[in-house]
Amino acid sequence: xxxxxxxxTALILVDPFNDFLxxxxxxxxxxxxxxxxxxxxxxxxKLIAGARERKIQIIYAPHHHTAEGDxxxxxxxxxxxxxxxxxxxxEKNSWGAEFHPELLAxxxxxxxxxxxxxxxxxxxxxxxxxxxxxxxxxVLAGMRANTCIDSTARYGVELGYHVTxxxxxxxxxxxxxxxxxVETTFPNYGHAMxxxxxxxxxxxx
Amino acid sequence: xxxxxxxxTALILVDPFNDFLxxxxxxxxxxxxxxxxxxxxxxxxKLIAGARERKIQIIYAPHHHTAEGDxxxxxxxxxxxxxxxxxxxxEKNSWGAEFHPELLAxxxxxxxxxxxxxxxxxxxxxxxxxxxxxxxxxVLAGMRANTCIDSTARYGVELGYHVTxxxxxxxxxxxxxxxxxVETTFPNYGHAMxxxxxxxxxxxx
Amino acid sequence: xxxxxxxxTALILVDPFNDFLxxxxxxxxxxxxxxxxxxxxxxxxKLIAGARERKIQIIYAPHHHTAEGDxxxxxxxxxxxxxxxxxxxxEKNSWGAEFHPELLAxxxxxxxxxxxxxxxxxxxxxxxxxxxxxxxxxVLAGMRANTCIDSTARYGVELGYHVTxxxxxxxxxxxxxxxxxVETTFPNYGHAMxxxxxxxxxxxx
Amino acid sequence: xxxxxxxxTALILVDPFNDFLxxxxxxxxxxxxxxxxxxxxxxxxKLIAGARERKIQIIYAPHHHTAEGDxxxxxxxxxxxxxxxxxxxxEKNSWGAEFHPELLAxxxxxxxxxxxxxxxxxxxxxxxxxxxxxxxxxVLAGMRANTCIDSTARYGVELGYHVTxxxxxxxxxxxxxxxxxVETTFPNYGHAMxxxxxxxxxxxx
Numbered sequence: 107x108x109x110x111x112x113x114x115t116a117l118i119l120v121d122p123f124n125d126f127l128x129x130x131x132x133x134x135x136x137x138x139x140x141x142x143x144x145x146x147x148x149x150x151x152k153l154i155a156g157a158r159e160r161k162i163q164i165i166y167a168p169h170h171h172t173a174e175g176d177x178x179x180x181x182x183x184x185x186x187x188x189x190x191x192x193x194x195x196x197e198k199n200s201w202g203a204e205f206h207p208e209l210l211a212x213x214x215x216x217x218x219x220x221x222x223x224x225x226x227x228x229x230x231x232x233x234x235x236x237x238x239x240x241x242x243x244x245v246l247a248g249m250r251a252n253t254c255i256d257s258t259a260r261y262g263v264e265l266g267y268h269v270t271x272x273x274x275x276x277x278x279x280x281x282x283x284x285x286x287x288v289e290t291t292f293p294n295y296g297h298a299m300x301x302x303x304x305x306x307x308x309x310x311x
Numbered sequence: 312x313x314x315x316x317x318x319x320t321a322l323i324l325v326d327p328f329n330d331f332l333x334x335x336x337x338x339x340x341x342x343x344x345x346x347x348x349x350x351x352x353x354x355x356x357k358l359i360a361g362a363r364e365r366k367i368q369i370i371y372a373p374h375h376h377t378a379e380g381d382x383x384x385x386x387x388x389x390x391x392x393x394x395x396x397x398x399x400x401x402e403k404n405s406w407g408a409e410f411h412p413e414l415l416a417x418x419x420x421x422x423x424x425x426x427x428x429x430x431x432x433x434x435x436x437x438x439x440x441x442x443x444x445x446x447x448x449x450v451l452a453g454m455r456a457n458t459c460i461d462s463t464a465r466y467g468v469e470l471g472y473h474v475t476x477x478x479x480x481x482x483x484x485x486x487x488x489x490x491x492x493v494e495t496t497f498p499n500y501g502h503a504m505x506x507x508x509x510x511x512x513x514x515x516x
Numbered sequence: 517x518x519x520x521x522x523x524x525t526a527l528i529l530v531d532p533f534n535d536f537l538x539x540x541x542x543x544x545x546x547x548x549x550x551x552x553x554x555x556x557x558x559x560x561x562k563l564i565a566g567a568r569e570r571k572i573q574i575i576y577a578p579h580h581h582t583a584e585g586d587x588x589x590x591x592x593x594x595x596x597x598x599x600x601x602x603x604x605x606x607e608k609n610s611w612g613a614e615f616h617p618e619l620l621a622x623x624x625x626x627x628x629x630x631x632x633x634x635x636x637x638x639x640x641x642x643x644x645x646x647x648x649x650x651x652x653x654x655v656l657a658g659m660r661a662n663t664c665i666d667s668t669a670r671y672g673v674e675l676g677y678h679v680t681x682x683x684x685x686x687x688x689x690x691x692x693x694x695x696x697x698v699e700t701t702f703p704n705y706g707h708a709m710x711x712x713x714x715x716x717x718x719x720x721x
Numbered sequence: 722x723x724x725x726x727x728x729x730t731a732l733i734l735v736d737p738f739n740d741f742l743x744x745x746x747x748x749x750x751x752x753x754x755x756x757x758x759x760x761x762x763x764x765x766x767k768l769i770a771g772a773r774e775r776k777i778q779i780i781y782a783p784h785h786h787t788a789e790g791d792x793x794x795x796x797x798x799x800x801x802x803x804x805x806x807x808x809x810x811x812e813k814n815s816w817g818a819e820f821h822p823e824l825l826a827x828x829x830x831x832x833x834x835x836x837x838x839x840x841x842x843x844x845x846x847x848x849x850x851x852x853x854x855x856x857x858x859x860v861l862a863g864m865r866a867n868t869c870i871d872s873t874a875r876y877g878v879e880l881g882y883h884v885t886x887x888x889x890x891x892x893x894x895x896x897x898x899x900x901x902x903v904e905t906t907f908p909n910y911g912h913a914m915x916x917x918x919x920x921x922x923x924x925x926x
Contacts, residue, residue: 175418180443181857182883184910213380219424222436224910228879229436231427237676238385242650242796253909257879260872264843266647268797286905290898294868295799295839386652387678389705429705433674442881447591447855458704462674465667469638471852473592488700495696499663500594500634585828590853623790629834632846639846641837648795 109160109309116163116241117153120226120248120258122209123169125195125202126277127249132193132202137249140284141277149275149302150209153247156306158212163239165216166205167226167248167258173198186223186253224257233265243268245305247275251287263295270298272305314365314514321368321446322358325431325453325463327414328374330400330407331482332454337398337407342454345489346482354480354507355414358452361511363417368444370421371410372431372453372463378403391428391458429462438470448473450510452480456492468500475503477510517655517680517710517718519570526573526651527563530636530658530668532619533579535605535612536687537659542603542612547659550694551687559685559712560619563657566716568622573649575626576615577636577658577668583608596633596663634667643675653678655715657685661697673705680708682715722860722885722915722923724775731778731856732768735841735863735873737824738784740810740817741892742864747808747817752864755899756892764890764917765824768862771921773827778854780831781820782841782863782873788813801838801868839872848880858883860920862890866902878910885913887920 125131127147134141141147157164170176170190177183177191189195196203211217216239218232226232236244244267246259255276262269271292278284292299330336332352339346346352362369375381375395382388382396394400401408416422421444423437431437441449449472451464460481467474476497483489497504517525535541537557544551551557567574580586580600587593587601599605606613621627626649628642636642646654654677656669665686672679681702688694702709722730740746742762749756756762772779785791785805792798792806804810811818826832831854833847841847851859859882861874870891877884886907893899907914 181445181881182912184878184884184912185908186878186910219435222439223879224875225879228876229439230424231434234427234434234674234676240386240652252906256906257875257910260839260875261843263799263801264644264838264840264872266644266796269799283905286901290901291867291871291906293800295801295872297797297799386676387707389673389679389707390703391673391705428674429670430674433671439879439881445857457701461701462670462705465634465670466638468594468596469633469635469667469849471591471849474594491696491700495693496662496666496701498595500596500667502592502594591855629845632849639849640834641844644837644844650796 111243112160112162114241115243115245116165116236116239117157117245117247118165118167118226118258119150119209120167120246120254121169121250122150122166122205122248123196123202124204124206127206127209132195136279137277140281144274144277146275146277147206147208149272150247152302152306153272153275154209159310160308163216163241164211165218165232165235166211167218167230167232168220169196169254170220170222171196171198171203184223224253225261226254226258227261227265236267243270245270245272247272249277250283251276251278252283256287256291259292259296268297270300271296272302273299274301316448317365317367319445319447320450321370321441321444321448322362322450322452323370323372323431323463324355324414325372325451325459326374326455327355327371327410327453328401328407329409329411332411332414337400341484342482345486349479349482351480351482352411352413354477355452357507357511358477358480359414364515365513368421368446369416370423370437370440371416372423372435372437373425374401374459375425375427376401376403376408389428429458430466431459431463432466432470441472448475450475450477452477454482455488456481456483457488461492461496464497464501473502475505476501477507478504479506517715519719521653522570522572524651525653525655526575526646526649527567527655527657528575528577528636528668529560529619530577530656530664531579531660532560532576532615532658533606533612534614534616537616537619542605546689547687550691554684554687556685556687557616557618559682560657562712562716563682563685564619569720570718573626573651574621575628575642575645576621577628577640577642578630579606579664580630580632581606581608581613594633634663635671636664636668637671637675646677653680655680655682657682659687660693661686661688662693666697666701669702669706678707680710681706682712683709684711722920724924726858727775727777729856730858730860731780731851731854732772732860732862733780733782733841733873734765734824735782735861735869736784736865737765737781737820737863738811738817739819739821742821747810751894752892755896759889759892761890761892762821762823764887765862767917767921768887768890769824774925775923778831778856779826780833780847780850781826782833782845782847783835784811784869785835785837786811786813786818799838839868840876841869841873842876842880851882858885860885860887862887864892865898866891866893867898871902871906874907874911883912885915886911887917888914889916
């Protein structure tokens with residue numbers, strides 16, 4: 107991170123929902139080990155605070171909120187769609203589809219339109235919002251390492267952005283999923299990888 | 312229209328909002344002449360009813376609902392963005408941003424995510440929803456001829472769809488805008504043009 | 517045009533092929549009246565020279581070169597596809613598919629991948645190349661006013677670019693097509709319109 | 722694979738270049754272990770023959786051929802771009818940028834426009850060509866497991882296709898990259914995984 111590029115950088119928070127990050131969330135039994143093990147909520151809080159101090163644009167990239175009738179008559183469902191349907195993940199107007207209470211959006215933050223599958227860019231206005239705010243560099247954190255995070259990062263590169271992954275700012279269903287993202291996939295296409303601490307140690311404006 | 316293709320066809324209703332189509336709507340002073348002159352609301356009602364009878368999928372392609380903070384810090388605004396901002400068009404949670412009361416969505420209809428500018432496809436999930444429902448042909452009606460309708464039709468062709476325009480199913484700010492769309496732009500790239508009556512005269516399943 | 521933005525501006529030349537712009541070209545009988553009437557080749561030459569002087573990036577957005585087997589087994593053809601097929605427009609490896617000899621690309625210019633239909637952005641790498649060169653503003657000239665130019669301009673706005681149209685830098689099959697683009701469509705969504713002379717009168721760096 | 726869907730299925734061959742697959746190719750020292758270990762060329766030959774017998778559309782998704790001037794003045798390079806630049810990978814008009822001699826395209830096959838990074842869909846006409854040929858299902862094979870194959874598969878799902886991975890039809894720089902793709906990433910978003918043998922054992926039309 108270079109202070110001269112802050113005005114062209116955005117922190118993208120992918121799916122920081124209660125269903126993923128809070129005790130009682132529908133997928134918390136699956137995510138708990140890595141979320142707690144890596145102190146994900148604390149790290150995301152620090153990232154958000156650090157971004158605000160540095161005037162780095164914050165933008166949420168939220169998954170679709172499941173509602174009745176969704177996926178009806180679709181010609182085929184991916185495992186991600188099937189999983190969301192089965193448990194009514196991020197159920198519309200429910201607590202599970204709210205952002206974690208310590209990770210709420212504030213005035214000036216942006217919220218992209220909801221994505222149906224993995225990439226925060228696919229079939230949403232994320233690229234458009236980034237362009238209208240003159241963003242050239244994105245920093246990714248949130249859930250889930252090998253699915254939404256990996257897909258959003260790949261799209262970011264294909265769309266011409268400089269992409270940084272926060273390696274201890276992502277959770278998953280097990281440690282292997284995080285390891286694979288950090289070691290085997292992202293380094294082959296992404297531009298930079300930082301820890302939360304390294305992100306916070308970049309100079310203030 | 313060919314009965315054998317109904318299951319692969321969708322009727323796309325672009326921006327059938329009160330602000331465009333109802334007495335008292337913010338842009339009704341501008342649209343009234345063509346909307347009333349062409350009996351647009353009646354024609355759209357007939358199209359919707361005809362589509363339901365023929366089991367043609369209906370999908371709404373709605374413009375962004377203006378909310379406080381929108382367009383803030385954008386690097387430049389197009390005339391469309393400036394106009395929406397100036398009058399707070401389709402204001403979020405307002406009557407103007409509701410669909411015309413005679414043109415409401417029913418169970419089984421789809422509603423794409425909101426578009427920021429002209430094309431119902433750009434930065435939305437419209438293409439994805441059409442694909443998941445196996446749609447190959449789209450029929451366009453709604454507002455406004457030379458902006459959203461023309462842009463949505465152009466994107467439809469570029470995305471590989473067969474595109475039909477309902478020539479008396481579109482309104483505008485003046486007759487010239489409709490004439491231009493029907494005579495000078497659409498015929499050069501679109502696949503078919505029908506009147507509401509011709510659409511309704513296609514055989515029932 | 518503002519000198520401070522030159523490094524973020526690109527001049528996009530759409531389809532400056534012999535088949536459109538040169539005596540003997542396959543569509544020259546259709547384009548001759550406006551191309552000669554508006555002095556299009558001379559204006560495009562001036563635009564290219566002016567862009568080079570100002571270090572404005574030049575990028576060509578060329579239509580697909582028709583080859584044997586193209587359009588075979590396509591599920592439906594648009595009028596544009598049908599027309600290209602009928603006359604073997606911009607035939608691969610033919611003179612008609614070369615750029616006009618006075619409008620050739622030079623070292624440092626970019627050439628986007630070929631487009632199949634109207635928009636220079638659709639199904640090509642134009643957006644990606646612009647992003648990788650840090651372009652935020654595009655200036656459009658070339659062929660054909662109400663089809664490729666209008667579609668490329670609409671996509672440009674949807675993709676977040678500032679879009680300028682050179683009003684005497686575009687040709688068509690008749691004057692009405694140019695008039696419609698300049699008066700009835702572009703002003704509703706585009707950001708700026710300049711004549712060739714106005715473009716050239718912007719200050720030098 | 723279900724015989725009733727053959728006409729809606731395409732086999733996508735990603736980057737079957739000499740530089741990846743042939744002794745003497747620029748990256749063959751890196752790919753040799755998995756390419757030879759998994760009998761990749763033989764498997765791809767069988768897949769191609771099996772697809773032809775079943776009238777499954779074959780489409781190549783080739784990477785950009787590096788030429789002089791590429792990547793010049795780009796605002797940042799991803800590791801993939803840097804690697805291609807460093808070794809002049811798939812050099813334009815060179816043997817390394819030709820398809821492996823046993824995997825050549827035949828009449829009726831399609832070749833998508835070249836991709837710059839990982840996904841065969843990003844900034845190319847692959848989605849458009851698939852739509853024009855009525856394809857709903859894609860079967861992926863080629864190079865390289867955790868980069869182009871994984872990215873193309875992710876885009877395929879986001880674009881609404883049914884995506885099948887041929888698990889012994891992909892190579893990489895080491896076994897871990899294949900394992901990760903087959904075990905940790907693809908199963909979370911892809912629809913089906915088959916071996917070459919399973920693909921060939923599907924009934925003939």
